[in-house]
Amino acid sequence: MSQSFDNEFTAQRHRNRQAIEELGIDAFPGKVVRNEMVDAVIKAHGEKDKETLEAEKVRVEVAGRVMLNRPMGKAAFATLQDGTGRLQFYLRRDSVDDAAFKAYKKTDLGDFVSVGGTLFRTKTGELTVQVDRYQYLSKAYRPLPDKHAGLKDTELRYRHRSLDLLTNPEVRDTFKKRSNIIRAIRDFMTERDYLEVETPMMHVIPGGATARPFTTHHNALDMELYMRIAPELHLKRLIIGGLDRVYEINRNFRNEGISTQHNPEFTMMEWYEAYANLDVMKEMVETMIREVVQKTCGETKLMFGDFELDFGAPFDSYTMIEATCKFGNFTEAQLLDADSLRDVAKKLHIEDADTMEYGYLLAEVFESVAEPHLIHPTFITEHPIAISPLTKKIPGNEQFVERFELFCAGMEIANAYTEINDPLDQRQRFEDQMRQRDEGNDEAQFLDEDFLWAMEHGMPPTGGQGLGIDRLVMLLTNSASIRDVILFPLMRPHQES
Known part of the structure; x- marks a missing residue:
């Protein structure tokens, strides 16, 4: 040879x-x-x-x-x-x-x-x-690599993770801690009588989140398939089937940009509980995170960059309107009126402010003025219905829904709903999403007849939630980039000079 x-x-x-x-x-x-x-x-x-x-x-x-x-x-x-x-x-x-x-x-x-x-x-x-x-x-x-300098070049570290792990002990420690965090989450879910399940990674119809999917092709069946953007609709089928408490920790795939907080392939945990609602989901995630932090870090106060995060203190909570008013110095009236909200958005130089629907516009203004200030763990509740097609409306205030996002250090780390269980309401929301797709929104959701068919057999009141495992690990390991907590982040092919 x-x-x-x-x-x-x-x-x-x-x-x-x-x-x-x-x-x-x-x-x-x-x-x-x-x-x-x-x-x-x-x-x-x-x-x-x-x-x-x-x-x-x-x-x-x-x-x-x-x-x-x-x-x-x-x-x-x-x-x-x-x-x-x-x-x-x-x-x-x-x-x-x-x-x-x-x-x-x-x-x-x-x-x-x-x-x-x-x-x-x-x-x-x-x-x-x-x-x-x-x-x-x-x-x-x-x-x-040099035994004293180790492997310091960031690009080389991500591309050659084997050498990174070998020469940088702190990197090994990060991924050992990641494993401990996931184990602690599983222990918590087991104590609450949740069943861990696995659902498909390839979907005939992408659903469960607002995102662009990756597509693939099944040769034997000659059909287009999508890498899943979320397991939500399959997990809800299990609720309909009588599995009252289910969760899954696994990969999602979203065909979107790469940043310090985004990787196209990432790890999510989603869980659903029959006969629960948003209040149950709120208590559950706060208790879970506090216990996981204590168990894996030994204390509930941690440094993340320049910020001290106190997971032992009660989490803050604002409605989306309240947070936008507080951190943007606006009045509630400015944000509830579509025309005045549009004026606010224009002053913030938000793209497409003239044509964007009210719910999307409010979300963009909130993201611009409030998100960076949400350092302490904070629930943001009462989201617009337009951006929440799988969520129950708030009785008496049907422009908004029973949803929260949990933020920490300026990052969204969890998202929860009181789930729609009325198949007629769900069909109408899907149809509105399809209208948005026809108008050019390639992140809007598809109409899933198979899921609606399952719902029509009866779905109990349900609470559901998704938790970003990678971002939680970032917080608990003081890692500035999501690439620091994913063993093999997506990289461009290496180009020889």
Whole structure:
């Protein structure tokens, strides 16, 4: 098999591999000796002094990448790293067989090895394995980033997440914390008797949110399909089917822009509860977030950028009109009248203010003047009906609906409704959305006859909510960009210069 190498470094590493194989050693063995992880060794023995270790003669078998190497002729100190931490080992020529020592001499930084031996402390007090068994495991053909500088270039970090995780411990910590956050959410939902479910990722009709979908094609059925923008309509079908409390944590796909708060593929949690309403959803998300923050962060006050967020204090709450008045210095009368609202929007230089419908216009004004000020966790209630096609109207105030969005640090992190369960009302809302599509709104929702058919069999009063997992993780890890909390964010293909 021929192989060309793009530089002398990879060529030299290949020669080192060949030298190891000439010793009769498999450079990529399938069987590995490892009895414990590095962090377990450190937790169990990291506080023991030199005399205790000498008396106990603790034997360990660990494996990982060689991250530091200090050869000294017939002996060497080196450091290996597994997924949990780093541990130094000390190897002498007379402590292992001749082939193993020669294999060590051809070991490059980044290579994987397994070592066995007894623990001791060096003169400087560092916990170290005195090696009597050395197994070569795998050759790294490319050198790792500088051991001191790590991988700092943001573009390279996102594009080469494997090296980012390997060289930046804080990145590993972020994704471990993400896993803990999701586990804590699942524990919370289990305690409330919710059933975790999975619904389709490919839809015949995209629905459940206002967004542009990604399209794909099923060859065998010769039909166009859409990557889901939300699981809402399928989860409501389960409510109709008698599963009274359901939730799903999974991916959504929206064909829209990329920013510090947006990635086209992102993780959402949606949940629905029969016989519940917006008040139940409000209590639930506030309690959930508070408990998750306490469990995963150890306290309820956190820093996010320059802001201190206090999740232990009661969340604020304003109607959309109230928040826009408070932070935009407007009167309620200005915002309730369509013509005066249009004048406000023009002064704010909102695009298409002359032609935009009232509900969309109010939402744009709110977003412009109020959203950046919603730092403490804040519920925004009473949204316009035009932007909420799946939500019950407020009795006696049918221009607005029973909906809230939860904001924190200027970001929307949750969205909840008292769900429409009247199939006639829902059909009318869908038809209005189709009218908007005909008028050029490519984010408006489709009319889903199959969902309406299910609703016509009877749907109980229901509360529903969606929570942005990625944005919540951003807040709890003090991450400025959504790309910092998604392992593999969408990137343009790499262009060679």
